[in-house]
Amino acid sequence: MQTLLIGFLIGCAFGAILYMGGATSYRRILGTLLLKDMWIIKLMATAIGVGTLGVYLLDLNGLANMSIKPAYLGGVAVGGVIFGIGWAVSGYCPGTCVVGSSEGKLDAIFTVIGGLVGALLFSMAYPALEATLIEPLNFGAVTLRDLTGVSGIYLAIPFSAMLLGLAFFVLKDRYD
Amino acid sequence: MQEEKAIISWKVAGIALGLLLTLATFLVQPLGVSTQFVVTDAAVGHRVAPEATAKNTYLKKYGEKESWGVGYGWMLVFGMFAGGLVTSRVLRAKQPEADKGSMPKMWESVFGGSRSKRFAAAFGGGVLLLFGARLAGGCTSGHMISGISQMALSSFIFGIFTFGTAIAVAHLLYRQRG
Numbered sequence: 001m002q003t004l005l006i007g008f009l010i011g012c013a014f015g016a017i018l019y020m021g022g023a024t025s026y027r028r029i030l031g032t033l034l035l036k037d038m039w040i041i042k043l044m045a046t047a048i049g050v051g052t053l054g055v056y057l058l059d060l061n062g063l064a065n066m067s068i069k070p071a072y073l074g075g076v077a078v079g080g081v082i083f084g085i086g087w088a089v090s091g092y093c094p095g096t097c098v099v100g101s102s103e104g105k106l107d108a109i110f111t112v113i114g115g116l117v118g119a120l121l122f123s124m125a126y127p128a129l130e131a132t133l134i135e136p137l138n139f140g141a142v143t144l145r146d147l148t149g150v151s152g153i154y155l156a157i158p159f160s161a162m163l164l165g166l167a168f169f170v171l172k173d174r175y176d
Numbered sequence: 177m178q179e180e181k182a183i184i185s186w187k188v189a190g191i192a193l194g195l196l197l198t199l200a201t202f203l204v205q206p207l208g209v210s211t212q213f214v215v216t217d218a219a220v221g222h223r224v225a226p227e228a229t230a231k232n233t234y235l236k237k238y239g240e241k242e243s244w245g246v247g248y249g250w251m252l253v254f255g256m257f258a259g260g261l262v263t264s265r266v267l268r269a270k271q272p273e274a275d276k277g278s279m280p281k282m283w284e285s286v287f288g289g290s291r292s293k294r295f296a297a298a299f300g301g302g303v304l305l306l307f308g309a310r311l312a313g314g315c316t317s318g319h320m321i322s323g324i325s326q327m328a329l330s331s332f333i334f335g336i337f338t339f340g341t342a343i344a345v346a347h348l349l350y351r352q353r354g
Contacts, residue, residue, distance in 0.1 A: 003204055007248035010200050011255020014207060014317075016263040017196065018256070021189025022182030022272075026280035033346035043186040043193070044321065050194020051325030055201050065205045069313045069323055071330035079312025080334045082304050084341025088349060090301025091280065093316040094309055095209040097302065098253055102260030106278035106291075107298040114302020119213035120221075121303065122310040126234035129311060144327040155327060167190065 015099045024100040024108065026091040033088055038171040045171075049163035056156035068141035074133040090114070183270045197325055204248050206326065208318030210309035212253040214238050215245040286350060 021043055022028050031037025058064035087093055092100060092111045100108025122129075144159075145152045182189075200207055218238040221229035229235050238245050264271070274281060283294055309315040312334050314323060320338070323331025 003248045004251045006203050007251035008255040011252035012259035013196050015256035015259030017189050017192050019260045019263050020183040025275040027274055027282045030346055033342050039186050043190045046190025047193035047321055048324050050191050051197040054198025055325050058202050064201050066326050067205045068328045069330045076312045076330050076333045077337045079308045080337025081341045083308030084338045085345050086301040086304030088342040088345035090298045094305055095317045098256050099260035102257045103264040107294055110295045110298040111302035114299040115213050115306035118303035118306035119310055120217045122307045123232055123234035142329045
C-alpha cells in the first residue's frame, strides 16, 4: 500500500515537472528534433546529469534500487527506430502523451489510445519477435561499469559533468 | 520563433527531474512508463477476452486477475495524469499560448488545419511509440532518463537509434520549411 502511494506521489511530481517544463509542447519536441530549439535536449541532459550523479552516489552507499535493462542489440535497435518514427510523427512519447491528455489535448489522447493498440499488437507479435530480435545477440543487463571494470562513481562524475556542461554551456538554440 | 518560454525553465525542470529520479531509485525503483500500457491492456484483456489473454505469453506476465496489475508503476503513470491535471488547471494562464490546444500551429503550417489528419497521425504515432518501446524494453523515461542515468549499455543504444531516427523523420516531415 505504501509503495502504491509513493508511486502515485512520484508520478504527480513527474507529471507536474513535464507539464511545467514544456515537455508536452509539440513545437518544442519538433523544434528539438529539427535541431533548432535545444530546450528539450537541455532539459534531458540536465536530468540525466543530475540523475547519474544521484543514482551512483546512492549506489556508493548501497542504497540504489537499480533496474538495468538487458542489451539485446536487435530488439533495442529496431525498437528504437520504430519508437523514433512514432516520436517524430506524434510529437509525444509514452509519458508526455499521458500528461498532454491531462491538459485536455485531443492529439495526446489519440496518442494514448494508439499506444494501447501498439502495446497490444506487440504482445500478439511477441512470440515471433522473441525468437528473432530479443533472444539472439543478448549481452545482458550490463552497464558501463560492468564493461570497463571502473568503479561506478568514477564514471558517473565525468559523465555527469559532460552532460551538464553540454546543457549549460555548449548547446545553443538556432532559430529561423 | 521560440521566444515564449515555459512555466519553469529547462534548468529547473531538468534538475527537479534528476532529483526525482534519484528519490525514486532510493525509495522503490527508477522511473518508467511504457510497461504500464501493457499492464492496462492485460487488465482489460483478462476481463474482455480471458482465454486469449491467458494464452498470450507476453500479456499473461502482466495485469494479474486479483490486483489488476496495479502496482508502483501503474500508480506512477496514474500520478503523472493527476499531476498534469492539477498543475495545468492551476497554471494554465502562465502556459505559453503556443503550447495550448490540440492543433499545434507548427503542424498546421505544413499539414493544414484538418483535425482528423492530425489525430490520425497522433494515433499512428502512438501505435509505433508503444510497439517500439516494448520491443526495446523501455521508452524515454525508462530507457533514456533512467537507463542512461544508470549508464546501461542497452539505454545508450536505444538513445542513439531513437534520436537518430526521430531527427531524420522530423527533417523529412518538415523538409519544405527548410
